[in-house]
Amino acid sequence: MALFAKKFFLVVMLLLIGGLIRAPWEKKLNGELSAAGLLSNPPGESLREQMGQSATLAALGGLRSLVSIYMTLHAHDAWQMTDWETVERDYHIITTLQPRDVDSWIKGAWHLWANASANVQLNESLPPALREKMRQEYVDKGIVFLQQGIRNNPQAAKPWEELGFVYREKKHDYCAAAEAYRQAYARPHASAYLVRFVGYMLAQCPGHEREAYDYLRALYDEGAIHRRLPSVIVSLKQLEEKLDIPLIQRIPDVHPDILRQERAKKREQKLPGGIRIQ
């Protein structure tokens, strides 16, 4: 027994000395991995309560991604049952476990601003005023969720793009949408069409018509084919009218709607036997 105790003590001493040697090395590596976004902090107390013991253990045991896949399945199930509280809670857990997964932020927000908001709006058991209030609340929750995603992924273009879409479609706040699209386009891997969306939104933002006109005109003057799409031309023509731009300075293009009508007319004439398509 004494021999065992002696050995045990010596083994612990050996491991302690080893621990003292590795501690600074480990601390440095830990810092490097955390700075590179490769190590996440352990789940906080509130998250641990929400996840349950087994999921917490799995998350701590290096199986965060598996727990997050399970939570995604759980959220999908809750979505089919229109259990919005569960969907919201599950996506909160998923994004806390994997804060750099941009798609999860976007999908969680989408469930809130699109699905939950539409669902409460269609809920006829609620009074109309309450339905509208709840719809707005879910849209706002979706926006907050996206903003959290942006804070966690400052270099990602997609959450900004999604935010622009929500401001445009759900809040009709075109000024905020323009700013969101501008931010999205400034980031790496942004879709090329976003450069035009900034102009479209500015054109609908009260008091920014001149800015919108200058912006879209600059795009138009670049001359590339994708800068002179029908929507750019329509927006410019509307702004020219609104700002009363002198005729000489206006773009020479024919309005796309007139072009479309002319093309339709030509097609009609070409049909053999004088057949007309209504």
Place this chain on the structure above:
Amino acid sequence: MASDSSEQVRDQTKRVEPLVKSPPIFSAQRVWVLMASTFTQLVRMKTFYFLAIFALLVIAASNLNLLYTPVQQLKVIRETSLGAMSIFSWLFAITATAVLIPRDLEDRTLYTILCKPVPRLEYLVGKLLGVLAVIGVALALMCGLFTVILHFQETSIIASEMHHMAQNPRFTEEDRITEAAMIAAYGPDLNLLYGVLAVFLKSAVLAAVAMLVSTFASSSLFTIIITFVVFLIGHFHKMATDFWVVEQQGGWITRMIGKVMILVIPDFQIFNISDSISSGQVVGLATMVEMSGLAALYLGLFTIASWFVFSDKEF
């Protein structure tokens, strides 16, 4: 005459060579033989049957689509595969190492080996390397399988996305290139190999801990339970450090015990980078070298500690 005979005796004495050479202190060849026999022994336990389950899991993950974006589809395959690899490797590291010494005792192989001039350190190193070889081969096979599936899935997703985008005039050539690059970033790459390496390093350290426990354990079950507890505690390192060391919570005895635990038990959380890698985070070669160095230090420490306990153990 007498001097002649004495010279003959001297010549004969010179010609006589020792019948048994003293064995080298450490022989890589002997370790190799022990490792190979351990490998065979573990393979005969039908270890690789797990691969069939793994293949089914990866195929199921590649067909799972809960309104996923193209990137998410690939990410699910990466996450499921790396997660399954991680579970397999740490479970195997604990259980396989725990049964090795008791099995050798039961089969009497241990007596046959140790009665030969095989140092006990070589026996332990050979056994440990055998376990690591099985884990390494299994991980390599799983990695190969999931890389092939990921590659095919990536190719088909890119083709389908490009076809879809080509039909929509809103998307320019630049958009298509960006989208293809974003999807390709979640295809097979070097980072995934680094993720698999991190999984391997973690299970190697765990196997070394199990080896130490099994040198003084009375049964395999005891080894499995104690190693699993150490494994769990090893994941609470950061929380424990924050609680006992940084925040200075608890009495001084609690803090001292906490500090000793932090120094003695390995930090397994440091190897948990495969989660982030499967989500698309990038890791550098220098970081992996540093991590491998740390794992080697752990292996060295725990092997020496195991040898220390095992060196004069009587059977």
